[in-house]
Amino acid sequence: MIPKSQPQKPESCRNANYISPPFKHLTKNLPFTPTPHQLFSNREKVNRMPLDIDFMPSYDPASIVAEMRRVAAITGRNKLTSDDFKRFGRVSAKTAAMRFGSLEKAHVAAGLDSSHFKKFTNEDLLKMLADLWVLTLRDSGRSPVVADVAKYGLPVCGHTIAYRFGSWRKALIATSEATHGRMAQPFPPPIRTRAHISARIRFNVFKRDKYTCRICRQSGVELVLDHVIPVCRGGTDAIANLQALCVPCNLGKGGDLQ
Numbered sequence: 001m002i003p004k005s006q007p008q009k010p011e012s013c014r015n016a017n018y019i020s021p022p023f024k025h026l027t028k029n030l031p032f033t034p035t036p037h038q039l040f041s042n043r044e045k046v047n048r049m050p051l052d053i054d055f056m057p058s059y060d061p062a063s064i065v066a067e068m069r070r071v072a073a074i075t076g077r078n079k080l081t082s083d084d085f086k087r088f089g090r091v092s093a094k095t096a097a098m099r100f101g102s103l104e105k106a107h108v109a110a111g112l113d114s115s116h117f118k119k120f121t122n123e124d125l126l127k128m129l130a131d132l133w134v135l136t137l138r139d140s141g142r143s144p145v146v147a148d149v150a151k152y153g154l155p156v157c158g159h160t161i162a163y164r165f166g167s168w169r170k171a172l173i174a175t176s177e178a179t180h181g182r183m184a185q186p187f188p189p190p191i192r193t194r195a196h197i198s199a200r201i202r203f204n205v206f207k208r209d210k211y212t213c214r215i216c217r218q219s220g221v222e223l224v225l226d227h228v229i230p231v232c233r234g235g236t237d238a239i240a241n242l243q244a245l246c247v248p249c250n251l252g253k254g255g256d257l258q
């Protein structure tokens with residue numbers, strides 16, 4: 001069996017004395033003082049110190065508040081995300097929210113920063129969405145998608161916006177309406193196109209009019225097909241509504257009836 005070629009380790013790793021960073025304390029006789037990141041970066045592998053239970057004896061409000069403060073001390077931030085709860089906490093964000101009514105109230109109870117739970121009014125959200133729209137149009141040439149909310153760092157979750165307006169698309173429609181002060185018109189009004197008049201009908205009209213202009217009676221000049229009652233006034237393409245005109249007469253007639 002052919003052994004698989006091992007990927008080359010960096011120079012420092014091939015050094016026999018190399019010891020990966022978390023174990024440096026072993027060589028230097030230093031006490032191992034892991035950073036929270038080293039301890040908790042991968043919950044499955046090295047989550048806790050030995051014998052450190054990963055659940056709480058009690059889930060009463062006081063215990064949850066204490067736990068939230070502990071996690072806030074680990075993250076070094078004054079507010080907790082669901083991910084913080086998941087990575088560092090022994091209580092889930094969901095449990096904390098259920099116990100206090102909402103995650104915002106849990107933050108208030110724990111004395112943590114609850115400002116990021118601020119309830120934005122619909123007008124606030126529409127204003128944010130309008131600004132976001134300008135950015136995505138500039139950067140990507142399109143209207144914003146839910147993921148752009150996080151990408152551009154809006155202080156609200158994209159799903160919150162979608163939930164507030166019924167759906168993301170409805171939020172965009174509301175933004176468009178609010179910006180233009182009218183119903184959004186995603187599609188321009190249809191442009192009425194003039195039906196192609198066949199060569200046979202042209203020929204029959206010119207023949208009927210004896211190849212002369214019906215206005216100035218000139219013959220032997222360039223003729224064009226003209227609608228007696230203009231299309232813009234509801235005239236049809238019926239032969240009875242068609243006539244031969246010379247170019248100057250046709251230009252002069254314009255949209256008039258003749």
Ligand SMILES: [Zn+2]
Nearest residue numbers: 213216246249
């Ligand atoms: Zn003419």
